[in-house]
Amino acid sequence: MSIEALTRNAVDVLPEGGLEVKVRLGRPLRVKLGIDVTSPDIHIGRAVPLQRMRAFQDEGHVGVLIVGDYTTRIGDPSGRSSERPILSDDEIDANAKVYLEQAMVILDPDRTEVRHNGEWLSQLTYAEVVRLARTITVARMLERDDFAKRMQAQEPISVSELLYPLMQAYDSVAVQADVELGGTDQLYNLLAGREVMSQYGLEPQVILTTPLLLSWDGAKMSSSVGNNIPLLAPPEEMFGRTMRIPDAQLPEWWGLVAEREVPAGEPMAAKLELARFIVRRSWGEEATERAEAHFTRVVREGEAPDEVEAKSLPDGDPVHLPAVLASAFGLSTSEARRLISQGGVRVDGTVVAELDLPRKTLANAVVQAGKRRFVKLIAE
Incomplete structure (x- = not known):
């Protein structure tokens, strides 16, 4: 595979010519990608750098997937306008397990070395943290766009956030990375890895960044917003x-x-x-x-799916349809009335305009609200 194939879709490959030098070493390269487990999903946007790791694996190199169980406790400030909330240990452990399952959709398990950065970060003494902190100046840290904006807005920046790039950089020291992958929002952290490796007497890693994949709404993909496609979604x-x-x-x-x-x-x-x-x-x-x-x-075609969720038909005759829709689909009753008035509700395929329907009409019927919401009402 050519360098062009390994760097497909890359935005930055730094330093220029550095990857060619690494490849000529004639040994499997250690290609690092770190993922903080801030949410339980790897979506297809986050999979883009994983695809680069798989390209390296297909050429015989080793993918070093670092689960950031320890750095998640700090929170990556990249692209943030405020400090990230801290997850509990149980949430972090649960997310880490799901992350690995999803990552293997893309990666070759036989050429993947999975590490948790708690292995080494949790063992650092105070003296070792101080040594690490000396490798990069505060002025250099505050050049970051996200920190600079928060400083200008007089918003707080915690010392733990300043430590985050150093912790991620130390991961590269611990695993002796040859190449580190990441999105373009990780450029500063990846460059910090080169500086810290040099300070520890190691040959600095080459960095390769990939573009951020925007969602269908034009925004950055987010698990909390739901505008993404998790790798193991139904x-x-x-x-x-x-x-x-x-x-x-x-x-x-x-x-x-x-x-x-x-x-x-x-x-x-x-x-x-x-x-x-x-x-x-x-x-x-x-x-x-x-x-x-x-x-x-x-x-x-607007037809019902093979499997439709079943709910009990409320008591009464007639049955007030807006209340049924509100309960079944989480709508307000005013939203349900509006949907009915617009012809957006069907009972067993027939559009209904009435707000109150005979019980026998709804008993064991499939009700459709809009294009994709269906429920079967069971008369008990």
Whole structure:
């Protein structure tokens, strides 16, 4: 595989010519990627640097995946306008387990060395932390864009946040990284790794950054917002979320996720093929076929899915439909009334306009609200 293939989609490869020098060493390189376990999901945006690690693995190099169980306790300040909340130990441990399962969707397990940075960071003495802190000045730290903005806005910056880049940099010392991968938002932290390695008498790592993949809403992907596609999300959910991509974003998604040009032809066909690729990579061909069939039936044709959640039909006759919709789908009763008035509610496929329906009409019926919400009402 050529250098061009290893660095596909890279934004920064620093220093210039450094990767070529590393490759000529004639031994497996140690290619590091650190992930803090701030949420339980690795989404397809976070998978972009994992794909670079897999490219190195396919060439015989070792992927060193560092689970940041210790640095998660500090919180990465990159791109933040405020200090991150600290997770409990149980949350961190649970997230770490799920992270590894998802990472192996992309990585070759046989060429992956999994490390937790608590192995070495928790063992540092005060004297060793002071030594580490001497490697980079505070003035250099405050050059960071996110810190500079917070200083200008007179917002607090904790000392623990200043320590974060040093802790991540020390990971590179501990595992003796040859290459470190990360998103463009990690550029400062990766460069700090080079400085700290040099201070500890090690050959500095080469750094390789990849672009951030924007969601279909044009924003950065976020598990809390839900505008992402986790690598182990249910197949139907993965397929449906992929289909939300605007046509204008197809080149970006195809290039970063599938690492190919957008297929020629209609945008809808390209979107469907990308959705198949994303689901197939995580779940295989059979699940992909089921997910597409579900999307076609529920979204494109407006029919009920094969499996519909069942709920008990409330007592009374007639039954007040807005109250049923509010309970079943988490709507307000005013939202439910508006949906009914707009013709957006069906009972067993028939549009209904009445707010109160005979009990026998709703007994054991499938109620559809909008395009994708379905419930079966069971008369007990």
